[in-house]
Amino acid sequence: MNVDFINPFLSATIGVLKTMAFTEVQAGKPFLKKDKISHGDVSGIVGITGPPNGSMSLTFSKACIVQIVSNMLGETFQEVNDDIRDAVGELSNMISGTARNDLGKKGFSFKTSIPTVVSGPAHEIRHMCKAPTIAIPFKTTAGSFVVEISFENGSG
Amino acid sequence: MNVDFINPFLSATIGVLKTMAFTEVQAGKPFLKKDKISHGDVSGIVGITGPPNGSMSLTFSKACIVQIVSNMLGETFQEVNDDIRDAVGELSNMISGTARNDLGKKGFSFKTSIPTVVSGPAHEIRHMCKAPTIAIPFKTTAGSFVVEISFENGSG
Numbered sequence: 001m002n003v004d005f006i007n008p009f010l011s012a013t014i015g016v017l018k019t020m021a022f023t024e025v026q027a028g029k030p031f032l033k034k035d036k037i038s039h040g041d042v043s044g045i046v047g048i049t050g051p052p053n054g055s056m057s058l059t060f061s062k063a064c065i066v067q068i069v070s071n072m073l074g075e076t077f078q079e080v081n082d083d084i085r086d087a088v089g090e091l092s093n094m095i096s097g098t099a100r101n102d103l104g105k106k107g108f109s110f111k112t113s114i115p116t117v118v119s120g121p122a123h124e125i126r127h128m129c130k131a132p133t134i135a136i137p138f139k140t141t142a143g144s145f146v147v148e149i150s151f152e153n154g155s156g
Numbered sequence: 157m158n159v160d161f162i163n164p165f166l167s168a169t170i171g172v173l174k175t176m177a178f179t180e181v182q183a184g185k186p187f188l189k190k191d192k193i194s195h196g197d198v199s200g201i202v203g204i205t206g207p208p209n210g211s212m213s214l215t216f217s218k219a220c221i222v223q224i225v226s227n228m229l230g231e232t233f234q235e236v237n238d239d240i241r242d243a244v245g246e247l248s249n250m251i252s253g254t255a256r257n258d259l260g261k262k263g264f265s266f267k268t269s270i271p272t273v274v275s276g277p278a279h280e281i282r283h284m285c286k287a288p289t290i291a292i293p294f295k296t297t298a299g300s301f302v303v304e305i306s307f308e309n310g311s312g
Binding site: 043044045046047048049053054055057085086089090092093111112113114115116117118119120121122123124125126127128129150151152 | 199200201202203204205209210211213241242245246248249267268269270271272273274275276277278279280281282283284285306307308
């Protein structure tokens with residue numbers, strides 16, 4: 001995968017969580033995943049079409065997303081409910097859209113699908129792409145989450 | 157949503173499962189979902205970009221997908237493992253690609269992302285689209301599954 005694709009997603013995640021959810025996040029070092037698997041309790045998934053085609057996911061533990069959405073909506077949540085799922089859809093949309101715009105300025109033209117939100121304790125997410133998936137780990141005071149991006153080989 | 161979008165996904169599902177997995181499926185009547193929620197054990201998700209943008213999911217119970225992939229690979233599976241997940245990615249890719257080609261012949265130009273596969277007992281899938289999601293229920297001898305498609309309002 002073109003390494004120029006990583007930073008726009010990293011910056012968009014930091015910026016959107018700060019602006020929308022008043023949450024400071026710390027990005028860890030992006031790494032290549034061979035097994036392409038993540039586990040979490042709530043995930044937002046966005047399809048990306050180019051070429052190259054790809055996919056993006058945000059995968060949160062329950063503790064982490066409950067805290068983020070509590071900050072975002074100014075209301076205290078304890079459980080994963082519809083407000084949390086809607087917020088994950090909104091965050092996925094804004095992060096993928098911000099990254100897409102940033103990539104557009106660099107000459108890469110992508111479109112992004114409407115998000116799909118998955119919830120269920122310890123589900124597994126797998127990007128079905130032959131090329132390695134890039135995982136960007138993030139830390140918050142309430143726990144960690146991961147942003148994954150995957151693109152086909154080819155023009156990327 | 158444009159009702160012309162439904163049949164290509166319905167026919168593609170029947171055709172791909174017959175050709176690839178030697179499985180005859182019976183389509184039920186498509187219906188509009190207001191709650192946008194499905195539950196299943198293994199799902200394949202594909203992002204769609206147009207306009208209009210959208211998303212597609214296939215959501216299977218464990219019993220149903222284990223039987224389909226056993227037919228497909230000529231090997232008996234009991235549990236959801238990597239072979240099953242890979243097969244769901246492949247089926248999602250082929251069904252969305254076949255529907256996309258069919259829609260292209262009708263003058264609708266869409267692109268489809270790489271699939272993402274979710275597994276985990278009784279996870280919930282939600283398409284984050286303001287317009288209603290269309291659900292197409294299917295029956296097999298090993299149980300039922302659902303194909304959902306969701307498109308933004310607008311040119312669709």
